[in-house]
Amino acid sequence: MPKFSWTGGALWLLALSFFSGFFGGRLGNGQDLPYRFQKDVMIPMRDGAQLAANIFLPKEGGPFPAILMRSPYGKPGEKSGEAKRYVEAGYAMVIQDCRGRGGSQGTWDPFRYDADDGFDTQEWIGRQPWSNGSIGTAGGSYVGWTQWASASKASRYLKTMVPVVPFGNVYYEIAYPGGAFQLSLLFGWGAMVGGIQVDPARLDEAWKRLPLKSWDDQFNKKVFFLSDWVAHPVYDDYWRKRGIDGRYEDITVPALNIGGWYDIFSKTTIELIDQVREKSKDRLARRNQFVVLGPWGHGPGGRKLGELDFGEAAQRNVGDLQFKWMEYWLRGQSTGVEDWPAYDLFIMGENRWRGENEWPLARTRFTSYFLRGQGKANTRAGDGALSLEPPGDQPADTLVFDPNDPAPTRGGNNLVGPPAGPFDQGAVENRKDVLVYTTPPLEGPLEATGPVKMVLYAASTARDTDFTAKLVDVHADGKAYNLCDGIIRARYRDSFTSPELIEPGKIYRYEIDLWVTSNVFLTGHRLRLEVSSSNFPRFDRNPNTGNPFGTDTELHPATQTIYHDAQHPSHLLLPVIPR
Numbered sequence: 001m002p003k004f005s006w007t008g009g010a011l012w013l014l015a016l017s018f019f020s021g022f023f024g025g026r027l028g029n030g031q032d033l034p035y036r037f038q039k040d041v042m043i044p045m046r047d048g049a050q051l052a053a054n055i056f057l058p059k060e061g062g063p064f065p066a067i068l069m070r071s072p073y074g075k076p077g078e079k080s081g082e083a084k085r086y087v088e089a090g091y092a093m094v095i096q097d098c099r100g101r102g103g104s105q106g107t108w109d110p111f112r113y114d115a116d117d118g119f120d121t122q123e124w125i126g127r128q129p130w131s132n133g134s135i136g137t138a139g140g141s142y143v144g145w146t147q148w149a150s151a152s153k154a155s156r157y158l159k160t161m162v163p164v165v166p167f168g169n170v171y172y173e174i175a176y177p178g179g180a181f182q183l184s185l186l187f188g189w190g191a192m193v194g195g196i197q198v199d200p201a202r203l204d205e206a207w208k209r210l211p212l213k214s215w216d217d218q219f220n221k222k223v224f225f226l227s228d229w230v231a232h233p234v235y236d237d238y239w240r241k242r243g244i245d246g247r248y249e250d251i252t253v254p255a256l257n258i259g260g261w262y263d264i265f266s267k268t269t270i271e272l273i274d275q276v277r278e279k280s281k282d283r284l285a286r287r288n289q290f291v292v293l294g295p296w297g298h299g300p301g302g303r304k305l306g307e308l309d310f311g312e313a314a315q316r317n318v319g320d321l322q323f324k325w326m327e328y329w330l331r332g333q334s335t336g337v338e339d340w341p342a343y344d345l346f347i348m349g350e351n352r353w354r355g356e357n358e359w360p361l362a363r364t365r366f367t368s369y370f371l372r373g374q375g376k377a378n379t380r381a382g383d384g385a386l387s388l389e390p391p392g393d394q395p396a397d398t399l400v401f402d403p404n405d406p407a408p409t410r411g412g413n414n415l416v417g418p419p420a421g422p423f424d425q426g427a428v429e430n431r432k433d434v435l436v437y438t439t440p441p442l443e444g445p446l447e448a449t450g451p452v453k454m455v456l457y458a459a460s461t462a463r464d465t466d467f468t469a470k471l472v473d474v475h476a477d478g479k480a481y482n483l484c485d486g487i488i489r490a491r492y493r494d495s496f497t498s499p500e501l502i503e504p505g506k507i508y509r510y511e512i513d514l515w516v517t518s519n520v521f522l523t524g525h526r527l528r529l530e531v532s533s534s535n536f537p538r539f540d541r542n543p544n545t546g547n548p549f550g551t552d553t554e555l556h557p558a559t560q561t562i563y564h565d566a567q568h569p570s571h572l573l574l575p576v577i578p579r
Contacts, residue, residue: 035059035087037078040103043096045120052103053096053121056083063132064092065159065330066125069139070118070146072098072108072193085323090331092130096121098146110193110225111145111170111242118150126157133157136326140164140258141298144265148272151255152247160329162322164258165298167265168272171239171496174264175229178513179492179499180466181540181549183207184409185264186229187215188416194223203417207537213550230550235496248275254288256325258318260296261348261484262305262421264413267451267515269293270343270359291359292321293518294346297413297420306411306421308481311351347449348483349473349520360450360575368571369527371437371564373397377531380429380480384437386527390569397562399433399532401465403541403555406534407434411482412470413515417537422481425472425530429480435531435562438474446521450575452484452514456531457568459508462558463501463546464491468535469512471572472528473521480528486514487539491546501546507563529572533560 036057042050054075058064067086069075075095076083083093099117100108118137126133135157137147144166151161167173175186184207191198196219198206209218213230216223232238255276259269273289280286294300295310303314324335341355369386371377375395377384384397411423429436454469470485488510491499502508521527534541543552564570 033078034084039078043121043124045099045106045117049099049104049106051096051099051105051117051121053094054078056080056087056093057130058087058090058092061090062130064090064130065134065136065326066092066094066131067326068122068125068135068137069093069095069143070098070114070121070137070150071095071139071143072101072110073142074102082319086326089323089327091326094121094125098142108193110142110190111149114146115149115153115244118146119153119155122150122155122157126155131157134159134330136330137161137163138322138326140166144257148251149244151251151253152244154250154252158253160254160325162256162258162325163272164300164318164322165260165263165265165269166257166272167268168275169239169243169245169268171235171243173268175239176233176235176496178487179233179489179496180487180542181212181230181233182538183540184417184537185415187226190223190226190229191216191219192416194221194226196221196223204537207417210553210555211551212540233549234499248279249281251276251280252282252285254285254290254329256290256292256321258292258300258321260294260298260300260305261346261517262295262297262411262413263300264298264415264420266293266413266484267513270516274359290340290342290344292316292344295348295351298415306419306423306481308422310346310348313352314346345449345518347447347518347520349445349447349522361577363578364450365576365578367574367576368569369439369529369574371529371531371562371570371572373437373564377435377437377562378432379434380426380436380438382436384435386437386439386529386572390566391564392566394565396564397435399435399560399562400557401433401533401544401560402557403534403543404557406536406541407431407468407532409535409538412485412535412538414538422483425470425480425482429530431532433532433534437529437531439527441476441524441526442521444523445579446527447519447577447579448521448574449518449577451516452575453573454486454512454514454529455569455571455573456488456510456512457507457563457570458510459505459561459563460490460502460544460558461504462490462542462544462556463504464489464542465502465544465558465560466490466533466539466542467510467512467560468530468532469514469572470530470535471514471517471574472530473519474526474528476522476524483519484514484517485535486512487535488512489542507568527574531562533558
């Protein structure tokens with residue numbers, strides 16, 4: 001196994017949790033198998049490639065509904081606790097290696113073939129004598145992607161799915177959120193699944209390697225898709241072939257998405273469901289899209305993450321949720337699913353679950369918190385303030401962004417490298433290149449549940465640069481815990497398909513997407529917003545040159561000016577929920 005450092009300990013992606021018995025344990029050595037096991041069954045694809053699958057079948061009876069998982073991380077052998085659970089309940093289980101992985105033929109090119117390969121596999125399963133023509137898909141992370149990708153092809157045999165921490169658009173959600181390259185995730189995960197081994201002690205050095213277009217030159221193996229990802233910094237046909245945008249109307253099955261507020265796919269976990277609810281041509285599908293979103297990272301279900309314990313209520317058995325869903329939709333069993341809320345959300349701060357019917361919540365009051373101060377907002381000791389009162393004639397704030405010494409990633413929505421979750425931001429907020437804006441202590445609780453955005457008016461001495469924003473909950477003891485954050489690359493301020501450099505010294509309006517959260521700022525707590533120009537190594541360092549992406553070998557400082565006056569009212573747009 002490659003020696004990368006993954007958040008949550010030795011996490012070899014969530015998908016393996018399903019395969020290694022996360023929801024049921026493995027069978028002991030010497031036990032007779034309670035099912036029929038077929039190893040490396042080769043399933044033909046439309047182009048002639050054959051993909052390997054392990055198949056688990058009940059010993060007697062049939063035909064059966066089937067559970068399908070398609071994974072690039074390997075498949076379990078004959079002694080699988082999860083297969084035992086489903087087979088004993090009367091299901092067939094099929095676990096397949098993605099194209100070019102494990103025993104499957106073809107070239108491993110992440111994201112490229114999963115839509116068609118998933119559809120072809122579902123069609124093959126539906127025609128087998130042991131299949132009753134009903135398929136449910138399951139699994140997490142990339143295995144969540146394989147479900148959404150193939151669902152857009154609308155096999156007549158696919159009846160439902162349970163994607164855990166899934167995604168649907170590789171460009172916007174993985175590769176280039178806000179136009180900035182998500183460095184530690186793309187190169188970290190990409191190197192791992194590309195067969196590159198990296199000593200964890202070398203990670204900090206590895207992230208800094210330039211130019212990015214030949215990042216893997218530092219290792220003893222070249223991985224073609226790493227350079228492909230760098231070679232396509234705009235949303236073009238390369239990425240359109242690796243996403244499901246525009247095909248939500250063809251998704252016609254009920255879905256249960258499960259994710260976490262601090263997961264790398266927190267926003268898309270909700271947006272995928274919303275897209276189907278809005279666009280599907282099938283009424284049943286529109287009415288049966290569900291979300292469970294907890295205070296979790298990429299491995300959902302626990303109570304502790306980062307430096308916070310969200311209490312016993314935060315714990316959920318993801319395997320049980322999945323099993324109840326499948327029993328309801330594939331076998332017609334009454335398991336309580338019919339009473340679940342469409343959006344089952346964990347409200348941090350109060351640390352409790354609450355059911356909702358839509359997203360954003362219908363009662364949301366999007367409220368502007370304006371940046372204010374006298375031009376000295378640098379560090380948490382500065383004079384930056386957040387206020388409901390619009391600014392008047394106020395001096396701007398400035399910071400010097402030196403990509404040779406970038407503001408570091410500290411918690412947040414991570415997978416590879418820095419750990420995910422809430423962490424005290426004190427050390428980050430003591431940096432001169434971080435502007436800090438804070439409200440007075442709250443006189444009563446304030447709930448923010450929904451999408452978070454920042455409108456920023458800024459100028460730079462560079463032709464291209466980055467701006468970042470982070471929402472923070474400052475507790476009564478002064479510790480400042482991150483909730484959500486975002487980034488915008490200046491050249492992509494108006495378009496991800498037709499980027500334009502900026503004019504040095506000119507003021508531009510930027511919208512920074514901070515993704516989503518649900519948190520109650522308790523009485524005595526303070527809202528805080530951090531503004532800077534880097535979040536490294538989660539995102540690559542902008543060289544501030546305006547050169548073609550991935551070509552720079554040198555990094556140059558830039559001076560950033562943040563405006564907050566009557567003509568340039570920079571503000572945080574917060575989804576406040578009346579209480």
